[in-house]
Amino acid sequence: MTDQAHNGEKVAWTEQELAEIEEIASRYPSRRSAMLPVLWMAQHKFGWLSLPVLELVAETVGVPPSEARAVASFYTMLKKKPTGRYVLQVCHTLSCALNGAEEIIRHIESKYDFDENGNTPDGLFTLERVECLASCGSGPMMQVGEHYYERLTPEKVDEILAGFESGEPLPTPRPEADEWQWNLQS
Amino acid sequence: MAMEPSILTSRWKIPDAHRIDVAMKHGAWATLPAALKMAPGEITQVVKDSGLRGRGGAGFPTGVKWGFVPPPEKRNGKPVYLVCNADESEPGTFKDRYLMWKDPHMFLEGIVISAYAIGAKAAYIYLRGEFGFVRRRVDEAIAEARAKGFIGRNILGSGVDVEVYTHLGAGAYICGEETALLSSLEGKKGQPKLKPPFPAVEGAWRAPTIVNNVETMAAVTWIVGHGAAAYREFGTEKSPGTKLLSVSGHVLKPGVYEIDMGIPMMDFIMDTAGGLRPGRKLKAVVPGGSSVPIMTPDEVARATIDYESIHEVSGSYLGSGGMIVMDDTTDLAEGLANLLRFYAHESCGQCTPCREGTGWMFRILKRVKEGRATDVDLATLKNLADNIHSKTICFFGASAAMPVQSWLKKFPDEFFGRVHRTGKVGYADVGAEPPGGDKPGGTTQAAK
Amino acid sequence: MPTVKVNGIEVEVAPGTNMIEAARQAGVDIPHYCYHPHLPVAGNCRMCLVDVEAGGRGPDIACNMQARDGLAIRTDTDNVKRMRRSVMEFLLVNHPLDCPICDQAGECRLQDYYMEHGQHHSRLADEKITRTKRQDIGDLIILDADRCIACSRCVRFSDEVTKTGELRLFNRTDHTEIGVFPGTRLSHHYQGCLADICPVGALTNKDFRFQKRSWYLRAEPSVCDRCATGCNIDVDHDHGEVFRYRPRRNDAVNKSWMCDFGRLSYKRLAAEDRILTARGPEGAEGVDAVLAGLAAAVDAAARDHGDGSVGLVLGTRATNEANWAMLRALRAAVPGARVFLVEGNDPDAFDYTDDLLVHADKNPNTAGVRLIAEADGAVGDAEALRAALADGGLRLLLVLADDVLARLGEVRRPEALAFFGTWANATSEAARWVLPLAAAQEVEGSFTNFQGRVQRLQPAIPAAGDSRPGQVLAAGLARALGEDALPAGAAGVFHDLAANVPAFFGLSLAGLGAEGALVHREPPTEQVAPPDTRPAP
Numbered sequence A: 001m002t003d004q005a006h007n008g009e010k011v012a013w014t015e016q017e018l019a020e021i022e023e024i025a026s027r028y029p030s031r032r033s034a035m036l037p038v039l040w041m042a043q044h045k046f047g048w049l050s051l052p053v054l055e056l057v058a059e060t061v062g063v064p065p066s067e068a069r070a071v072a073s074f075y076t077m078l079k080k081k082p083t084g085r086y087v088l089q090v091c092h093t094l095s096c097a098l099n100g101a102e103e104i105i106r107h108i109e110s111k112y113d114f115d116e117n118g119n120t121p122d123g124l125f126t127l128e129r130v131e132c133l134a135s136c137g138s139g140p141m142m143q144v145g146e147h148y149y150e151r152l153t154p155e156k157v158d159e160i161l162a163g164f165e166s167g168e169p170l171p172t173p174r175p176e177a178d179e180w181q182w183n184l185q186s
Numbered sequence B: 001m002a003m004e005p006s007i008l009t010s011r012w013k014i015p016d017a018h019r020i021d022v023a024m025k026h027g028a029w030a031t032l033p034a035a036l037k038m039a040p041g042e043i044t045q046v047v048k049d050s051g052l053r054g055r056g057g058a059g060f061p062t063g064v065k066w067g068f069v070p071p072p073e074k075r076n077g078k079p080v081y082l083v084c085n086a087d088e089s090e091p092g093t094f095k096d097r098y099l100m101w102k103d104p105h106m107f108l109e110g111i112v113i114s115a116y117a118i119g120a121k122a123a124y125i126y127l128r129g130e131f132g133f134v135r136r137r138v139d140e141a142i143a144e145a146r147a148k149g150f151i152g153r154n155i156l157g158s159g160v161d162v163e164v165y166t167h168l169g170a171g172a173y174i175c176g177e178e179t180a181l182l183s184s185l186e187g188k189k190g191q192p193k194l195k196p197p198f199p200a201v202e203g204a205w206r207a208p209t210i211v212n213n214v215e216t217m218a219a220v221t222w223i224v225g226h227g228a229a230a231y232r233e234f235g236t237e238k239s240p241g242t243k244l245l246s247v248s249g250h251v252l253k254p255g256v257y258e259i260d261m262g263i264p265m266m267d268f269i270m271d272t273a274g275g276l277r278p279g280r281k282l283k284a285v286v287p288g289g290s291s292v293p294i295m296t297p298d299e300v301a302r303a304t305i306d307y308e309s310i311h312e313v314s315g316s317y318l319g320s321g322g323m324i325v326m327d328d329t330t331d332l333a334e335g336l337a338n339l340l341r342f343y344a345h346e347s348c349g350q351c352t353p354c355r356e357g358t359g360w361m362f363r364i365l366k367r368v369k370e371g372r373a374t375d376v377d378l379a380t381l382k383n384l385a386d387n388i389h390s391k392t393i394c395f396f397g398a399s400a401a402m403p404v405q406s407w408l409k410k411f412p413d414e415f416f417g418r419v420h421r422t423g424k425v426g427y428a429d430v431g432a433e434p435p436g437g438d439k440p441g442g443t444t445q446a447a448k
Numbered sequence C: 001m002p003t004v005k006v007n008g009i010e011v012e013v014a015p016g017t018n019m020i021e022a023a024r025q026a027g028v029d030i031p032h033y034c035y036h037p038h039l040p041v042a043g044n045c046r047m048c049l050v051d052v053e054a055g056g057r058g059p060d061i062a063c064n065m066q067a068r069d070g071l072a073i074r075t076d077t078d079n080v081k082r083m084r085r086s087v088m089e090f091l092l093v094n095h096p097l098d099c100p101i102c103d104q105a106g107e108c109r110l111q112d113y114y115m116e117h118g119q120h121h122s123r124l125a126d127e128k129i130t131r132t133k134r135q136d137i138g139d140l141i142i143l144d145a146d147r148c149i150a151c152s153r154c155v156r157f158s159d160e161v162t163k164t165g166e167l168r169l170f171n172r173t174d175h176t177e178i179g180v181f182p183g184t185r186l187s188h189h190y191q192g193c194l195a196d197i198c199p200v201g202a203l204t205n206k207d208f209r210f211q212k213r214s215w216y217l218r219a220e221p222s223v224c225d226r227c228a229t230g231c232n233i234d235v236d237h238d239h240g241e242v243f244r245y246r247p248r249r250n251d252a253v254n255k256s257w258m259c260d261f262g263r264l265s266y267k268r269l270a271a272e273d274r275i276l277t278a279r280g281p282e283g284a285e286g287v288d289a290v291l292a293g294l295a296a297a298v299d300a301a302a303r304d305h306g307d308g309s310v311g312l313v314l315g316t317r318a319t320n321e322a323n324w325a326m327l328r329a330l331r332a333a334v335p336g337a338r339v340f341l342v343e344g345n346d347p348d349a350f351d352y353t354d355d356l357l358v359h360a361d362k363n364p365n366t367a368g369v370r371l372i373a374e375a376d377g378a379v380g381d382a383e384a385l386r387a388a389l390a391d392g393g394l395r396l397l398l399v400l401a402d403d404v405l406a407r408l409g410e411v412r413r414p415e416a417l418a419f420f421g422t423w424a425n426a427t428s429e430a431a432r433w434v435l436p437l438a439a440a441q442e443v444e445g446s447f448t449n450f451q452g453r454v455q456r457l458q459p460a461i462p463a464a465g466d467s468r469p470g471q472v473l474a475a476g477l478a479r480a481l482g483e484d485a486l487p488a489g490a491a492g493v494f495h496d497l498a499a500n501v502p503a504f505f506g507l508s509l510a511g512l513g514a515e516g517a518l519v520h521r522e523p524p525t526e527q528v529a530p531p532d533t534r535p536a537p
């Protein structure tokens, strides 16, 4: 067993988290269906899914540790490595590419000194190329945390990243869908 | 410009229509009480009569699918589940996100009605992992509807129970495929299951399960509210109703449009979607999400937007209605390499041809794009696609193969122009018609 | 019973049969990797793709196709050949192709099928994806993930058979990699089965790795003697030198599995403590001389102290035939001899039990001996033996196979002991006469497992040293005691047993069949004459 703790801390749930997990598990006829929700909770709590964290998740949902790791390894949003504080996930699939995704990626790359894992030395950013995020009509676009930043231009990217750097909480971006009016005018 | 129908999008222009009070002023949840007075079988019949075809991509008639749920005495005491497919991950498709964002009550109402129709007491909405913000909105809408007694136990005093839960994926295109989605819902890797058994007989937790797309659920609300005949006033005989199209690529007004099925495709692109940038010509269109075969401008000019016409004219499919428009600046070799990178990244890794073949096709296309390939590689590519198509567990294999087959077939010059010519391979070896006049290479056995 | 057609050949099969099995019954081999008759169907390798001629749509995989009336498939078409070739090509595109240094060579399905169905030129020009080489993941298993074809057999085995779930296919796409949770190891006792079911050289058996190229080995059927389950095995040997045991399929007993303790017990055949020669009071002598000495002692004891001073302990580790022949020999010469059965495990039994295969009773024939004892009607148990020893009336005790002294613990020893056994132990140490009993894999005979299933043994290898089957030693003893009329030879002894022990009525050694035969739980009221299978004199 891996006994080195996650980031030097012991991994465990709080009472409150345990209660939440029980509530989640009660939504499904089988406890192991709580796997993805619990992996998400673990990722929010611990930042990423180290081996000790995966063991905790496995124990929580009642599967062997190998299963928790297999599931985590399958899904791209579950972090198997630590990342920077802001993960810039730029879509590079066809529709976004047709509208300049590569230009946006090159622009971001030129702004910082990313290492081979896509992290900046200060731990602030991680740059990731991701596949289609269902925002193809408003590309190029990127996801940071939960938010979509759409119709990106180099200037818009500068503005967004400057916001992250300043540490000021940014206004939540309005999804393109909110602006969407074209076929509704008639 | 023709009047666009607005039956699924009727509340989209209303500010704050995602709030139940606003939505209810404009008809939301008005269908449910009437539906609960109908027998479940009657609802299924209405949906059958409407001719509604699943909007997730396969276009399977929704009412017919519901009819596959075994009757209670043949279920071994198992419950029935409804699962709403909100995974929306087919490149080029984003209409479900808009629908859930703009008017979540529309599809939620459809979910409750459909659950009642098929006898499900629990419905799960499976959203792709990136849709955390959409999920929040849907959860709020569920809470509002629950507070009003539309969701939960003993709905509106009818004795009918329907619980609705959201479930967030975690980043995997394949979870849009219904059996992979169910594996994921069960807490496993999102890998498709063997068919048979089909989900309607043995799905989530090995119980009968109906999987339907978000848009399908929204359409059910309208159909049950207005009747099958009213729905059939839209669309064509075999493709009744309206369809949400997601348009992206080289058009001036990309976005989501609700269309009356059967309208000319070229008109839609050139008018409704804003047409191309000035001075540009149309090169190609992928009409139904990245997986469907590509169409040439000539085919686009002859097709109307409905399931039959697209297939008859071009061999392609309406699919999810994710339309990707490419003008004459597009490098198709690069475009196809882009798509195959996507498929190579998203194969669930379960079955041999897809697991090994998608990566292989991508590696070849990467060399084609970079000018490090020969025409023999193109023949290999075509052959690999043929060896994957319909040899796999799920339809993903075909989804990766169809772009390769169709792009090579319809735009061979884009690829032959990028490779070193050995002369051993001709157009026929990539499935293309030899072009008039120019007869490069001819057919040989070398690439077999 | 559905009737299906395979390449035009009609076969009628049991309901629920899949088309790989149906084809097998029609004499058609459908190549496959992921399908295994004792694991759930996964359908992922796609090697078993066939054309559907009638009754379905094709091409489709035979392993997930249930036989139903009217279904007709073809495996001999160009299309099927193409599909197989293509699957082989896909499997090899990221395979290291390191056959010359792979221990699986000769038993690798990838290699076999490549020869048969593969194409012999390569267009695999692009770089290969590599995975982790040589990982030590269990006491018996080395994992080379680079060779894995992701068939998931081992995963399904860990989930469905051992239910320990250690093995998983991690990641997705062509980066799929088989492995265990980092830092953990396989914890179950069926590891050898993983090497058996892995169709390629990804999971190999450490114990066998590089010991012998498989093509030098001959396989002979036998039964494992390490517990009361009696898993069916193949004994793989090279001119009598045994290199491994492998489970042999028996759906009624061990399916396709066996435990690692049994698997490794082949080493006991050539172990240091094997009793290879006969020993009398004067030291090593020939078997016949020791038997003669023992017979003289038996005669003397019976004459001087009465029949009751001579005893026999039946052996739960010896065959039905050894037990019956010994019992018959002694009862013929010394009708009043006392007979006992001491149940229990010997100190050399392994300390592990589960509800999969490994039985708590570590003796292969307890059930058989019990039935013999029951039929005899005068067999005492351990308590009776203790009492008989305590009062000193029992002077000469013959012990068959079991370490009876160890089983009894503190007990007054008889004046003289004779031990007929295979391995040295406390009883053999204390014995005045020791007779070398051949091991189960070396003899003709049968065991009755805990289910009451009589399973046939045939000599897989020659008996080691001077050792002999129990019935042969018993016949020798009988002869030395002046009893010549008793049947000799396993078939004859079994025939006699079946005629006298009601649970065995109607059975014959040759008629036991591949799955063995169950004894009668409720003995038939009338005696059924067993068929005479004795070889003609």
Ligand SMILES: Cc1cc2nc3c(=O)[nH]c(=O)nc-3n(C[C@H](O)[C@H](O)[C@H](O)COP(=O)(O)O)c2cc1C
Pocket (backbone or CB within 6 Å): B053, B054, B055, B056, B057, B058, B059, B060, B062, B085, B086, B087, B088, B089, B090, B173, B174, B175, B176, B177, B178, B179, B211, B212, B213, B214, B216, B394, B395, B396, B399
């Ligand atoms: C590779 C693949 C991806 C798919 N992705 C989606 C998807 O993102 N959303 C969706 O609704 N259906 C998707 N489908 C179709 C579903 O399998 C299923 O047919 C659909 O959800 C059924 O709902 P419907 O009948 O309402 O269309 C996908 C199918 C395949 C083969």
Ligand code: SF4
Pocket (backbone or CB within 6 Å): B174, B191, B192, B346, B347, B348, B349, B350, B351, B352, B354, B355, B392, B393, B394, B395, B396, B397, B398
């Ligand atoms: S076709 Fe691809 S995605 Fe579908 S099961 Fe096979 S490997 Fe997975």
Ligand code: SF4
Pocket (backbone or CB within 6 Å): C147, C148, C149, C150, C151, C152, C153, C154, C155, C178, C197, C198, C199, C200, C202, C203
């Ligand atoms: S290690 Fe062997 S048994 Fe396991 S998946 Fe790979 S090839 Fe199959």
Ligand code: FES
Pocket (backbone or CB within 6 Å): A091, A092, A093, A094, A095, A096, A097, A131, A132, A133, A134, A135, A136, A137, A139, A141, B091, B092, B093
């Ligand atoms: S292609 Fe970028 S969001 Fe779809």
Ligand code: FES
Pocket (backbone or CB within 6 Å): C031, C032, C033, C034, C035, C042, C043, C044, C045, C046, C047, C048, C049, C061, C062, C063, C064
């Ligand atoms: S044996 Fe049928 S797919 Fe593997």
